[in-house]
Amino acid sequence: MKIKKNIALNDSGFIFDPSTGDSFNTNPVGLEIVQMLKQGKSQKEIGAFFLKEYSVDEATFEKDFYDFVNMLSKLKLTERDENEKI
Amino acid sequence: MKMKRYNIAVSGLNAIDSPGPGISVIRALRDSKKFDVRIIGLSYETLEPGIYMHELVDKTYQIPLPSAGMEVLLMRLKYIHAEEKLDLIIPNFDAELFNFIKLTEKLKTDFGIQTFLPTLEQFEARHKVNLFEFGETHQIKVPKSKTIFTSKEISSLHYHFSYPLVVKGKFYDASIVYTIEQAYAAFNKISAKWGLPIIIQEFVSGQEVNVTAIGDGKGNTIGAVPMRKQYITDKGKAWSGISIDDDKLLKMTSKLIRSTKWRGGMELEIVKTDEGEYYLLEINPRFPAWVYLAVGCGQNHPEALVRMAMGEELKPFKKYDSGKLFIRYSYDMIVNLKEFETISTLGEL
Incomplete structure (x- = not known):
């Protein structure tokens, strides 16, 4: 799973999908995840970053990460990455 | 100069x-x-x-x-x-x-x-009454439709359609109806205002997107800008909208202009279903009221129309900005x- 290539993202968490015209706002944590997904980082790499930078245990991060990525998928902001299994 | x-x-x-x-x-x-x-x-x-x-x-x-x-x-x-x-x-x-x-x-x-302007043949072929056949001819998906001339025909619509369905006037106006009673009411209201016939159309659920475009009459698309309505009035008109980057919509527009050799401005009204299929709802044979958005996106379609009308040969616009909004206001x-x-x-x- 990765973020669609043409998604526009700004530093304040505004996400714009130019193919549908949909726009969304996310909080700073969500923004960091979206930015990392856009950079092509894997769940493992993202998890390692969050476990180091934030006070969160692995199980909680995984659950919240899946919830968030599922939401991105439902909002059609993602596309399937054949090389990666989440 | x-x-x-x-x-x-x-x-x-x-x-x-x-x-x-x-x-x-x-x-x-x-x-x-x-x-x-x-x-x-x-x-x-x-x-x-x-x-x-x-x-x-x-x-x-x-x-x-x-x-x-x-x-x-x-x-x-x-x-x-x-x-x-x-x-x-x-x-x-x-x-x-x-x-x-x-x-x-x-x-x-x-x-x-x-x-x-489009030719009379082009104008008539894309008419709501003929749109279903038009779609079949040009291999474009169009919701099933039926033209009716009397309210009596409503009672037999359930043989061809399932509710909800759309009741449309020949030029303007449309209502989504969920019951036979609502269908009668919409028939009477729309026919009283715009006359007969009335078009009954299958209801296709999805996101409504529109395209403003201009053809040179030789099959070339000189310009096309797709837009998604963001704020819709109670009359179904876009009060604000945003230009979008949708390659399938542009290809559909080019295909339609190429196969019809459309001459002049046009607006396509399309529904994109959740499955990603595109259904053509209407072809309006003139620019839409939101055509100024195209100018804001870098394609001045009315200017192109004037230049072609005055005999100039134009090359198609190559790009436009997506993510530009128009917001109407009253004054x-x-x-x-x-x-x-x-x-x-x-x-x-």
């Missing part, structure tokens, strides 16, 4: 909650860096706001309703031409297009007035009674 100046007559000055395209077209023409314009407004009613927008419209003339026929219209245009030396007419109402298309050759040969003009009196009594202002 001094720019050419064209005297261009434009209709659709009704910048109301269900607006005609005239004001947007005029703004686009005034933005042109290729030519200068004197704008002659053509109005049907005395309260069309564009009549009083003197910063956009230099002079306005009332013209007869389309139902009065071609001859009466021609006489009026002859008078206006004598006063204004028209170079070009851009009609913007579906209901008036038939007359203008029929008059195209006469306007050109007798008065030297250009137009840039109260203060008008002196004298102006209203003049247009009401003399038919020109």
